Amino acid sequence: xxxxxxxxHEWIDVDGDTATVGIxxxxxxxxxxxxxxELPQVGSAVAKGKDAAxxxxxxxxxxxxxxxxxxxxxxxxxxxxxxxxxxxxPEDGGWFFKLTISDKSELEGxxxxxxxxxxxxxx
Amino acid sequence: MSAPNAxxxxxxTPVAGTDSGPSTSTGNRALMLEEPLIFEIGTTxxxxxxxxxxxGGETRxxxxxxxxxxxxxxxxxxxxxxxxxxxxxxxxxxxxxLFPLGSCTMKHNPRLNEKVxxxxxxxxxxxLQPVDTVRGALEVINELAFWLIELTGMHGVAMTxxxxxHGELCGILCIxxxxxxxGDAREVILVPESAHGTNPATAAFAGYRVEDIPATxxxxxxxxxxxxxxxxxxxxxxxVAAVMITNPNTCGLFERDMKAISDAVHAAGAFVYCDGANxxxxxxxxxxxxxxxxxxxxxxxxTFSTPHGGGGPGSGPVVLSEALAPYGPLPYTARTxxxxxxxxEEEDAEAFSAEHFGGRMASFGRMSAFHGQMGMFTRALxxxxxxxxxxxKQVAEDAVLNxxxxxxxxxxxxxAPFGASGPCMHEALFSDKGxxxxxxxxxxxxxxxxxxxxxxxxxxxxxxxxAMLVEPTETESKAxxxxxxxxxxxxxxxxxxxxxxxxxxxxFAPRRRLDETLAARKPILAFQDAGQAAGVPPGxxxxxxxxxx
Numbered sequence: 001x002x003x004x005x006x007x008x009h010e011w012i013d014v015d016g017d018t019a020t021v022g023i024x025x026x027x028x029x030x031x032x033x034x035x036x037x038e039l040p041q042v043g044s045a046v047a048k049g050k051d052a053a054x055x056x057x058x059x060x061x062x063x064x065x066x067x068x069x070x071x072x073x074x075x076x077x078x079x080x081x082x083x084x085x086x087x088x089x090p091e092d093g094g095w096f097f098k099l100t101i102s103d104k105s106e107l108e109g110x111x112x113x114x115x116x117x118x119x120x121x122x123x
Numbered sequence: 124m125s126a127p128n129a130x131x132x133x134x135x136t137p138v139a140g141t142d143s144g145p146s147t148s149t150g151n152r153a154l155m156l157e158e159p160l161i162f163e164i165g166t167t168x169x170x171x172x173x174x175x176x177x178x179g180g181e182t183r184x185x186x187x188x189x190x191x192x193x194x195x196x197x198x199x200x201x202x203x204x205x206x207x208x209x210x211x212x213x214x215x216x217x218x219x220x221l222f223p224l225g226s227c228t229m230k231h232n233p234r235l236n237e238k239v240x241x242x243x244x245x246x247x248x249x250x251l252q253p254v255d256t257v258r259g260a261l262e263v264i265n266e267l268a269f270w271l272i273e274l275t276g277m278h279g280v281a282m283t284x285x286x287x288x289h290g291e292l293c294g295i296l297c298i299x300x301x302x303x304x305x306g307d308a309r310e311v312i313l314v315p316e317s318a319h320g321t322n323p324a325t326a327a328f329a330g331y332r333v334e335d336i337p338a339t340x341x342x343x344x345x346x347x348x349x350x351x352x353x354x355x356x357x358x359x360x361x362x363v364a365a366v367m368i369t370n371p372n373t374c375g376l377f378e379r380d381m382k383a384i385s386d387a388v389h390a391a392g393a394f395v396y397c398d399g400a401n402x403x404x405x406x407x408x409x410x411x412x413x414x415x416x417x418x419x420x421x422x423x424x425x426t427f428s429t430p431h432g433g434g435g436p437g438s439g440p441v442v443l444s445e446a447l448a449p450y451g452p453l454p455y456t457a458r459t460x461x462x463x464x465x466x467x468e469e470e471d472a473e474a475f476s477a478e479h480f481g482g483r484m485a486s487f488g489r490m491s492a493f494h495g496q497m498g499m500f501t502r503a504l505x506x507x508x509x510x511x512x513x514x515x516k517q518v519a520e521d522a523v524l525n526x527x528x529x530x531x532x533x534x535x536x537x538x539a540p541f542g543a544s545g546p547c548m549h550e551a552l553f554s555d556k557g558x559x560x561x562x563x564x565x566x567x568x569x570x571x572x573x574x575x576x577x578x579x580x581x582x583x584x585x586x587x588x589x590a591m592l593v594e595p596t597e598t599e600s601k602a603x604x605x606x607x608x609x610x611x612x613x614x615x616x617x618x619x620x621x622x623x624x625x626x627x628x629x630x631f632a633p634r635r636r637l638d639e640t641l642a643a644r645k646p647i648l649a650f651q652d653a654g655q656a657a658g659v660p661p662g663x664x665x666x667x668x669x670x671x672x
Contacts, residue, residue, distance in 0.1 A: 030588075035643035058639045059582040061320075083644065 004067065004107060005116035011091055012067040014107065022095040023055065023064060023086065026120045031057040034086040039075035040097055046072060048106050053096050055086065068106040070099035155633060158209040162650040165196020171203055213633050215577050217431075221599055221607050225550045225580035225592025226319065226373060228403045228425035235509055236428060236502035245501045250493035254466055261464040264494060265456045267504040271421055271440055274515070276412025279448030281441045282455065282500070283491040287400055290420025290439030291325040291367075293452060293490050297418055297443060298365045298394045299329060300450035300487040307392070309364035313352060315344050317374055317584040319398055322367045331364060338586060341544040342374035350387050358392025369398035370414070371405065371548035373584040374541050375526065375592070385415025394418065394447070402426045403596070404523055404549035407516030417444040423496070426518075427503035438499035449483045452490045466494065521597035522549045525604060529593055532608050536615040540587050549596075555589025559621030564589035567618045569628035569636060574610040 001015050009027035013020040028034065036056040046052040046066035053064040075097045079085055085094040101107075111119060150157035182188050198206065215222075222229035240246060248257050268280045281297075284290040295312070302309055312326035315336045323333040336352070337345045354361055366388050370378040378384065385395045397411050397419040403426040411419050423438040424431040431437065443451055454468045459479055467475045476484035510518065523546070530551035534542055538556035541547070555564045568578035568591075580592040593611075595604055617625055627636055 033640035033643075035640060058643060060585055062585075 004110035006067045008065050010067050020095050020098050025090045028090040033058050034083045037079040037083045040072045044072050069102040072099050074098040156209050165198050169197040171200040222577050223579045223593045225594040230596040231598035232430050236505045239505040240501045265464045270507050275442045276410030277442035278445040279443045281451040283495040284439040286437035286439045287422045288321040290441045293441045294418030295329040297447045297450045311363045313366045317586050342541040346380045353391040361391040363393045365394040367396040371401045375547040375550040375552045381414040406519050408519045423499045423503040428506045429499040429502040438496035453486045525595040526551050550594035553591040554587050558618045562618045566625040570614040570625045572629040573631050
């Protein structure tokens with residue numbers, strides 16, 4: 001299952017026509033302790049590069065952008081009770097939402113793990 | 124006191140895993156007194172006021188009559204006085220020392236303001252008094268309105284908004300009303316990345332979609348990107364209702380392209396909202412009206428020295444351009460041809476507008492029940508009249524000088540991300556670049572508490588990593604600034620050197636490092652007695668008849 005990354009520090013796992021989205025370990029380390037996550041409604045449409053979720057840490061509230069366009073099929077309810085999952089397991093149990101992919105060509109231009117690592121090293 | 128401090132919290136109680144030295148049996152540290160919560164010291168059987176039981180008469184509350192005791196703690200007068208005096212000694216205030224919160228303009232509140240505000244003719248008025256008995260108060264509102272218009276080069280002013288964000292909403296509603304009056308349904312408001320959080324919140328609350336404007340590498344609005352977003356098609360093809368800009372901006376920089384920004388926005392048929400939170404840096408020097416601003420709120424509790432932060436209330440009058448002034452909220456004051464200042468309300472707005480303004484007034488509604496924050500108006504006008512035009516100009520000059528002194532004196536130990544962009548305005552911005560691994564801006568701020576200073580604004584603006592925003596204001600002397608700079612320098616040097624003791628700072632405050640994460644994730648917002656804390660669900664505070672638990 002290929003995983004891609006954005007320069008806004010989201011990751012996206014692609015599995016056929018569906019995908020899972022979260023924020024990266026680098027993102028959670030920069031945000032600090034997460035205290036609240038606002039997830040998109042199931043059935044809502046998200047657009048590539050536009051706001052899809054909000055993550056709030058002790059320091060600040062930040063938008064999480066949709067890496068690609070699609071329709072939200074599931075939101076990670078576990079984050080509502082335990083937002084700390086984003087800190088402890090950002091790239092696994094702390095996923096944000098799943099969506100159906102509208103246009104696979106939007107995945108071109110996203111980074112793979114190696115490219116994202118060198119992107120973070122350059123920051 | 125029947126049961127002091129049942130929770131067992133003491134200022135000397137060490138944070139787990141840290142050593143805080145010897146402790147005392149009372150929890151007090153010399154004359155720094157530990158003070159329990161009021162629910163822990165009060166009992167339902169004590170009272171400071173001895174009222175006779177009501178005689179006869181029927182309650183008219185019907186189904187709303189209280190059925191159960193509410194268990195409010197009672198204290199004798201000396202107990203109540205001591206409780207709040209002790210708490211006040213644990214507070215930090217502008218009257219105790221420098222308050223360097225960036226973007227907040229925590230300047231000294233002159234005592235002359237307080238004297239004037241307490242004059243019976245101003246202090247003892249009621250908004251429902253007959254207008255003929257408050258002519259003096261209306262004159263004050265009108266005179267202050269005149270000064271705000273004069274200082275900003277604008278056309279009108281709405282005096283009723285109660286604070287900065289309330290003023291923003293008022294300004295955006297004026298813009299909305301002006302657009303609707305010409306049948307123009309625009310949907311978008313543009314906000315820079317470094318904006319105060321209230322800007323996008325205001326735009327969203329007023330029903331607009333918010334889009335970011337990028338900044339240039341030097342920390343100012345990217346004029347090219349803004350023009351590209353507005354498009355070249357002019358008013359007919361643009362969906363942008365307004366651009367909200369803070370000038371000077373939150374990076375502490377003056378937006379040099381402001382006039383060009385305004386011209387581009389106006390050419391697209393949109394309006395310019397300016398967040399006036401940072402007006403202190405330019406008051407008396409630059410008139411926002413000359414820069415093409417259509418609406419700007421003025422925080423009287425910042426620039427015009429009225430109390431701020433717990434001591435409020437705030438006040439956020441909004442100055443308006445000629446295009447927006449007709450849509451401002453009711454009520455407003457105006458001196459008419461009879462030479463008298465009138466208060467214009469809904470019932471006489473139309474006749475008044477026809478007689479004095481050619482029927483052009485079309486208020487969008489009200490922002491507030493009454494005239495505005497009268498107590499702040501008297502203070503702000505006192506401040507303005509006691510400084511005069513030349514004094515206000517010096518306010519801006521000294522505020523900018525002080526901020527630049529802080530910026531340039533600390534540049535060698537703290538990274539100034541926009542230090543190369545020229546002089547800063549009212550505030551100096553630093554980042555955490557250069558701190559040892561594992562030490563953060565938060566650690567530095569806590570270390571500054573140990574040194575006896577209130578920390579600066581942290582982690583804002585968001586565009587700077589580990590941001591520290593320092594606004595000294597003009598009311599600090601050079602000697603006072605030097606003390607602060609020396610303290611900040613020493614803590615910054617410890618952060619660079621990797622001093623691990625910063626991680627557990629503050630070490631000398633009444634409370635050690637508090638767990639902000641736990642407080643945000645699992646807040647306890649109501650008092651819980653020992654039974655509740657042990658697992659009974661939280662709810663309304665409940666005291667036993669015998670008193671605090």
